[in-house]
Amino acid sequence: MMTHTTSSEPVTPDAKSDRAITPETAGADRGNIKQNKVRRTGAPGEKLNILGGLGGWLWLAVIILPIYYIVITSFRTSEDLRANNQLLPSTNPTIAPFIKVLQNDFLHYFTNSVIVTLATVAVVLSASVMAAYYITRSTTLGGKRLFQIILLGIAIPVQATIIPVYYLIQQLGLYDTLWALILPQIAFAIPLSVLIIVNFVRDIPAELFESMKVDGAGEWRILTSLVLPMAKPALMTVGIYQALQVWNSFLFPLVLTQSSEVRVLPLSLWEYSGQFGIDVPATLAAVVLSALPLLVAYIFARRHIVAGLTAGFGK
Amino acid sequence: MALPAVAFFGIFALIPLIGVVVISFMEWNVLGSPKWVGLTNWEAVLFDRPFTWTALGLTVTFVIGSYLFQAPVALLLGVFMAGQQRYRALLAVLYFLPLLFSSVAVGLTFQSLFSPNYGLSAALPFEWLPNDWLANSDLVMWVMIFVVGWCFVPFHGLLYQAGVRQIPQSMYEAATIDGAGRLRQFFSITLPQLRYTIITSSTLMLVGSLTYFDLIYVLTGGQPADAVRILPLDMYVTGFASYNLGYASVIAVILVAIGLTLSLLLNVLSGSSKMDSDKAGA
Numbered sequence: 001m002m003t004h005t006t007s008s009e010p011v012t013p014d015a016k017s018d019r020a021i022t023p024e025t026a027g028a029d030r031g032n033i034k035q036n037k038v039r040r041t042g043a044p045g046e047k048l049n050i051l052g053g054l055g056g057w058l059w060l061a062v063i064i065l066p067i068y069y070i071v072i073t074s075f076r077t078s079e080d081l082r083a084n085n086q087l088l089p090s091t092n093p094t095i096a097p098f099i100k101v102l103q104n105d106f107l108h109y110f111t112n113s114v115i116v117t118l119a120t121v122a123v124v125l126s127a128s129v130m131a132a133y134y135i136t137r138s139t140t141l142g143g144k145r146l147f148q149i150i151l152l153g154i155a156i157p158v159q160a161t162i163i164p165v166y167y168l169i170q171q172l173g174l175y176d177t178l179w180a181l182i183l184p185q186i187a188f189a190i191p192l193s194v195l196i197i198v199n200f201v202r203d204i205p206a207e208l209f210e211s212m213k214v215d216g217a218g219e220w221r222i223l224t225s226l227v228l229p230m231a232k233p234a235l236m237t238v239g240i241y242q243a244l245q246v247w248n249s250f251l252f253p254l255v256l257t258q259s260s261e262v263r264v265l266p267l268s269l270w271e272y273s274g275q276f277g278i279d280v281p282a283t284l285a286a287v288v289l290s291a292l293p294l295l296v297a298y299i300f301a302r303r304h305i306v307a308g309l310t311a312g313f314g315k
Numbered sequence: 316m317a318l319p320a321v322a323f324f325g326i327f328a329l330i331p332l333i334g335v336v337v338i339s340f341m342e343w344n345v346l347g348s349p350k351w352v353g354l355t356n357w358e359a360v361l362f363d364r365p366f367t368w369t370a371l372g373l374t375v376t377f378v379i380g381s382y383l384f385q386a387p388v389a390l391l392l393g394v395f396m397a398g399q400q401r402y403r404a405l406l407a408v409l410y411f412l413p414l415l416f417s418s419v420a421v422g423l424t425f426q427s428l429f430s431p432n433y434g435l436s437a438a439l440p441f442e443w444l445p446n447d448w449l450a451n452s453d454l455v456m457w458v459m460i461f462v463v464g465w466c467f468v469p470f471h472g473l474l475y476q477a478g479v480r481q482i483p484q485s486m487y488e489a490a491t492i493d494g495a496g497r498l499r500q501f502f503s504i505t506l507p508q509l510r511y512t513i514i515t516s517s518t519l520m521l522v523g524s525l526t527y528f529d530l531i532y533v534l535t536g537g538q539p540a541d542a543v544r545i546l547p548l549d550m551y552v553t554g555f556a557s558y559n560l561g562y563a564s565v566i567a568v569i570l571v572a573i574g575l576t577l578s579l580l581l582n583v584l585s586g587s588s589k590m591d592s593d594k595a596g597a
Contacts (some may be wrong), residue, residue: 049497056372057396059388062465066424067412069434085556087438123323131320145406146528153324155578156332157526159547160567163560164334165327167349190320219316248417250529253554266417270533273423287420291377294415306411310473 061083072286074098097285101272105180105260106289109268116181117246121239123182124189125252129235131190132197133227136239137209147198153191158251166255180256185249189242196311200234240301240308247294265290335571339564351560360565366520366541366549368567373456374525374545380460381467381524386517393475394505407476413469422533424463429589449534452542459531466530467523471516478512479505514585520557521581522574546570 073081074097076090084090135147137273163216165184166175174180204227214221228235253267276282298305339356358580360367396407413421428434429448436446448458482505490500506513528547531539539548546566554563 010387052391052395052398055391056406057404059392061411063410063412063469066421066428066465069428069490081433085438086433086435123319127319131317134316143317146321149329150320150324153328155522155575156328157571157574158524158572159526159528159550160574161328161331161335162551163338163554163564163567167334167338167560168327168331183323183328187323189326190324194320223316244414250418250533261580266419269419270540273426276339278546280430280433283423284427287416287423291416293419298411298415302408306473307413309470310477 009195033298034096043198048256061311070284070287073281074288076281078279078281097279097281098280100282100284101289104272104275105270107288108260109263109265110293112178112262113247113265116118116185117243119178120185120246121243122163122190123186123244123252125235125239126195127186128190128193128197128238129227129231130223131194132201132231133223135194135198136201136204147194150191154195156188156191158188160195162251164253165252169256175256176258176262178262181249181252181262184252184256189245190223193238196238197231197234200231203247204230234311236304237311240305241311244294332571334384335564335567338560339568341561341564343560345558345560349561356561356565360562364562369541370549370566371569372545373543376456377385377460377462377527377543377545378521378524380456381527382464382517382520384460384464385468385471385520387438388464389471389516390475390509390513392468392472393477394479394501396472396476397479398423410469410472416466418466418529419533421462421466422530424460424535425465427457450540452540453537455540455543457536462528462534463524463527467520471520474512474516476507478509482508492552514581518578518581521577525577526570526572 003194048259060077069087070083072089073086075093076084077093077094080090080092113254131146131150134141138144138146169175169184174183209222211227216279217225221244248266250266250270253264254270257267260271269290271284338349340351340353341349342352342355351473392410396403396410416424426449430436431447431450436448442510446454448454478483487500490504495503526547527545528551531545531548533545533550539552544552549569550563550566550570553566554560
């Protein structure tokens with residue numbers, strides 16, 4: 001479903017200059033695109049513009065209200081929540097809910113999430129860049145076939161394979177370990193990652209490969225000193241996208257782990273809500289804390305995150 | 316070079332895909348080892364279990380409902396965000412926020428907001444609001460569609476935004492000179508030019524909601540009422556709560572089959588329209 005974008009490439013020169021060369025850079029380049037464009041305003045459109053504006057603000061309200069609600073609620077006691085208007089901040093704010101969450105092993109679960117995310121993303125990136133290099137440089141039918149099979153993988157829904165994955169993990173003796181989360185998530189992250197990186201590596205001029213070969217560089221040298229540096233932007237977007245996926249994933253931990261030792265954040269939220277029961281502010285404080293790292297990342301690397309999220313499809 | 320990727324992908328994605336078909340012919344209750352029982356599971360799930368068909372119907376409602384909600388909102392939002400006014404860029408930054416929350420986080424948030432005892436129904440003075448939104452079997456499906464849309468519209472909005480930004484500005488300029496209004500431009504330029512984005516986004520939306528699990532599980536407290544027990548959830552509950560992994564695998568295979576058919580169908584659709592669009596673009 002991504003290949004068709006290339007066929008629509010030769011539109012007009014105008015479009016071409018606006019269009020980023022690869023999907024990965026599309027988001028990052030948005031800033032420049034913006035400056036090149038003329039403001040699209042016209043007299044006949046005034047009426048629709050107002051409607052559009054209204055719609056835009058309305059959707060903002062829909063998006064913000066729940067987030068506003070969890071933030072203000074996490075700063076009150078559960079008595080306060082029931083006694084006062086829930087949509088107004090407490091007149092008597094407290095950080096007790098956050099302390100309660102931190103006292104209940106939050107940092108332990110947080111560490112687990114960090115380990116799983118980093119390990120998964122590191123392996124995904126190395127395995128995918130190697131595979132992408134092989135696929136782009138391979139002249140045999142095998143390389144093409146391999147790419148087709150891997151592309152097929154994008155369409156495999158995780159949910160539908162969870163039962164055999166569970167069986168496999170059990171047989172391997174990995175049930176209820178962090179490995180049980182890392183290994184399958186690597187597998188499911190590979191197809192999209194390979195696709196994005198292949199699209200990028202393909203744009204490296206063939207002469208560069210040739211000249212390195214002439215200089216006597218081996219496959220490994222070419223990979224580390226040519227492909228890796230050139231594919232850096234793609235690796236970045238892939239890394240961000242997969243990190244988001246792994247960080248927030250719920251089904252794998254739900255099915256493949258059990259003990260609190262190896263609990264990751266999304267599952268911990270689920271457990272907290274059972275454990276804290278009617279102490280809703282504490283549960284919502286956990287929700288806020290769990291989203292905080294991504295929020296901070298979003299503030300500092302918004303462009304990259306937005307680009308990373310749509311990299312595979314955003315064309 | 317490709318070996319590590321192939322190994323991971325083969326062992327933990329490709330083999331399980333075949334494995335789920337194999338297990339669908341086996342009796343397995345987690346504790347023992349799986350036993351071959353032929354077509355027994357299939358017969359049982361398809362013919363002796365009326366709920367399978369109910370779940371399929373619910374899934375169709377959920378998928379179509381989600382699509383009808385998400386697609387127009389995401390499209391309009393994408394067009395809106397692609398506009399050049401400054402405040403739109405600012406709003407776009409905020410629209411992204413739901414994507415930073417895990418499905419459990421979103422589920423717990425809305426569980427609290429929709430609670431009959433506190434949350435929205437206690438805070439706002441509307442008579443129709445105090446309702447057990449998540450327990451009322453007439454309402455719960457629509458609440459789910461809304462909450463899942465809340466999560467995914469931002470992503471699809473981004474896809475459309477990127478799509479709109481690739482439309483050549485000259486087309487709009489020419490249309491403006493010809494006296495075409497904004498509405499006319501939307502229908503004769505924006506919409507046709509977004510064809511590929513529409514197909515990509517639609518595929519992701521339809522297949523995505525077909526296999527969607529997380530939020531509904533969380534919102535219903537892990538015990539989905541029959542009113543929202545769509546197939547993925549039905550599979551999970553059958554497999555990991557009732558420990559009937561054979562039945563659950565049958566449901567999983569059905570899901571994969573519907574999902575692949577849907578993707579292929581949409582792919583064919585995009586393939587056939589490719590040529591027209593090349594002409595239109597030239």
